[in-house]
Amino acid sequence: MKAIWRGRVIAESDGTLDVDGYHYFPRETVRMDLLELMPKTGSDLECPHGVQFYDVVEGETRSPRAAWSYEAPQARMQPVDHWIGFWEDVSVR
DSSP: OEEEETTEEEEEOSOOEEETTEEEEOGGGBOGGGEEEOOOOHHHHHOTTOEEEEEEEETTEEEEEEEEEESSOOGGGGGGBTOEEEOTTOEEO
């Protein structure tokens, strides 16, 4: 699987996991240099899995909150603990 943003591969792995229709990538397969940690919102703080969102960024171009990880996942999400999921402007295929 590849996560592609603006024609650039930002994650690639044969070991992704599909949970609830989202493919999660092991952190070491993600271009973390293109992700910028975002402050948590009130609804982020309410997430039972400890969600952390990231903007995907390169230069002045940004895709807000297009990546996330779970930092304190409950049992159902444990397999993707600290893995990265993508949506919106990032195509996963």
